[in-house]
Amino acid sequence: MTAVNTDPVAISPSSRVAWERAKRSIGGGVSSGLRGDFQPYPIFVDRAQGPLMWDLDGREFIDYIGAWGPMLLGHSHPDVIAAVAEELPRLQMPGTGHVLEYEAAEAVLGAVPGAEKLLWSNTGTEAVQVALRLARAWSGRNHIVKFTRAYHGWHDSVFASVAEHGEGTRAVAHSKGQNPRVLDDLIVLPFNDTEQAAKTLARAAELDIAAVLIDPILNSGGGVEPDPEFLAVLRQTCTEHGVVLIFDEVVSGFRVARGGAAERWGVTPDLWTLGKALAAGFSQSAVLGRAEIIDQVTVDVYHAGTYNGNPVALAAVKAAMHAYSSPGVYDSLEENAAHLENGVAAAAERTGAPFGVHRVASIMWVYPTRGDDDTADALAIELAARGILLLPRGEMFVSMAHTREVVDRTIVAFEDAFAAVSASNPS
Ligand SMILES: Cc1ncc(COP(=O)(O)O)c(C=O)c1O
Incomplete structure (x- = not known):
């Protein structure tokens, strides 16, 4: 397991500052209901391209929020x-x-x-x-x-x-x-x-x-x-x-x-x-x-x-x-999403982390099999610390821009994050 700093202050320092400022002028600090539920706080994004987003500090994240669904082609196709x-x-x-x-x-x-x-x-x-x-x-x-x-x-x-x-x-x-x-x-x-x-x-x-x-x-x-x-x-x-x-x-x-x-x-x-x-x-x-x-x-x-x-x-x-309508785009989307599902499920099994994986086409859910929302939040924080963003409650939108290489990096991060959650919550 790679040691990463999961102190919320360290994950995206400028986002944390921006989040506090946003809450002073915007009701709830966000423009749509559930965005306030992101753990440890919503990442404030400066730019995004394909499957990646960069925060205000220039830190790169692999994005599975997909803007809650629209970014099927990835960002800024x-x-x-x-x-x-x-x-x-x-x-x-x-x-x-x-x-x-x-x-x-x-x-x-x-x-x-x-x-x-x-x-x-x-x-x-x-x-x-x-x-x-x-x-x-x-x-x-x-x-x-x-x-x-x-x-x-x-x-x-x-x-x-x-x-x-x-x-x-x-x-x-x-x-x-x-x-x-x-x-x-x-x-x-x-x-x-x-x-x-x-x-x-x-x-x-x-x-x-x-x-x-x-x-x-x-x-x-x-x-x-x-x-x-x-x-x-x-x-x-x-x-x-x-x-x-x-x-x-x-x-x-x-x-x-x-x-x-x-x-x-x-x-x-x-x-x-x-x-x-x-x-x-x-x-x-x-x-x-x-x-x-x-x-x-x-x-x-x-x-x-x-x-x-x-x-x-x-x-x-x-x-x-x-x-x-480009030939083959749905086949590679399915292949990459299936590869992600299998890789994350295998990582959960290898690390003994209490998480299951479920997928419908290019939408995936990683959910706690034991524990509650706190366990899901702990995983979200470990993942954010490793540069992976997903929706509150573990939903992930895979896009046509998520390449095999990006998915493989995601699986490595999941394995690490699962190990960290397991280590801090021994069953
Ligand atoms: C199935 C379904 N219908 C309707 C909506 C509402 O769409 P919008 O957020 O664009 O108003 C959503 C939003 O998530 C949805 O998931």
């Missing part, structure tokens, strides 16, 4: 940056029409089999909101089925039963200040429970169910491979009972396959929501789906947003779609 740099001085925001709106739309629809049309918005949260409105208008019903532990954005209507197991099918609000009344319209079911889903959907008309909203890989629940039978039954019962099936592929889109979970598991929803990797690090999301459902916006469903279809973000979307 040259084609994405070139497209954005070309667009930026030419057209910032016309507020009418521009060709990238349909060129990027055509590229996205070309990547996602079965999707016929789309609407642009800015964030995953917004896209989900639009999808729910389209589904309610289409079905003429009101209730939404979601699954336990699934996160679909922070808006009141579905920010429920994200961490809690809930009581039966009743939604549990995740934040103080949410409107409790809208949660009466949510039905929460267990993920991968085919029988209960089929039973509930058979009563869709009586229960006033408009849509089933599912993140097919249950990313916020630690990542779960969907049972193909479960997805197939959802598809079939939604069709039979007039329910709109929405795949929330804000995380899984382009990541578990170019055509997302729908392609990987061979089930075509009525609507998809996409975000994150869609614009490879720019703010852009979309709702895709059957033309007749999307086209309700031309009749009586309202969809709007000042920043929707921003040319700079759409230049990034178009470049990202091109990069995702």
Whole structure:
């Protein structure tokens, strides 16, 4: 085991100073909820390239935060940056029409089999909101089925039963200040429970169910491979009972396959929501789906947003779609992610560290098999001290820029960090 300084002061000294300063002017010190949970503190990043980030002191880190999902191509992919740099001085925001709106739309629809049309918005949260409105208008019903532990954005209507197991099918609000009344319209079911889903959907008309909203890989629940039978039954019962099936592929889109979970598991929803990797690090999301459902916006469903279809973000979307279609990129992503999983699992075994490894495509979780959040935090600190960054609670986004060499360096750091955690917590 290599001795490293895990004193929080030493990991990223300037970040520590910046973190204290940020907390004085920004609520919570961060721009998005969970970023405050990074251990020992959020690293303040000066620049990033490919799989690497450098802090304010110029210290290099291998990055598995991936900006919480978008950086599937790694940081500042040259084609994405070139497209954005070309667009930026030419057209910032016309507020009418521009060709990238349909060129990027055509590229996205070309990547996602079965999707016929789309609407642009800015964030995953917004896209989900639009999808729910389209589904309610289409079905003429009101209730939404979601699954336990699934996160679909922070808006009141579905920010429920994200961490809690809930009581039966009743939604549990995740934040103080949410409107409790809208949660009466949510039905929460267990993920991968085919029988209960089929039973509930058979009563869709009586229960006033408009849509089933599912993140097919249950990313916020630690990542779960969907049972193909479960997805197939959802598809079939939604069709039979007039329910709109929405795949929330804000995380899984382009990541578990170019055509997302729908392609990987061979089930075509009525609507998809996409975000994150869609614009490879720019703010852009979309709702895709059957033309007749999307086209309700031309009749009586309202969809709007000042920043929707921003040319700079759409230049990034178009470049990202091109990069995702390069031959072999998904094969090497899978190879490197599998190599990382095997290497980290073997390191845990060799060192006897109480950690398990779990992976869905290019997303990996390293979780304590004994102990609690403190054990996970201790590992995060040991890893940060060795130049490896992952998400709070051990989630890791592998990108197409993580080479075999970078993955090998990561595995060495994990072995060392595991040994350090084991040494300080002998079982
Ligand atoms: C499955 C899923 N849907 C929606 C969202 C919300 O996306 P955004 O953070 O862009 O609003 C997220 C964010 O993590 C997500 O994981």
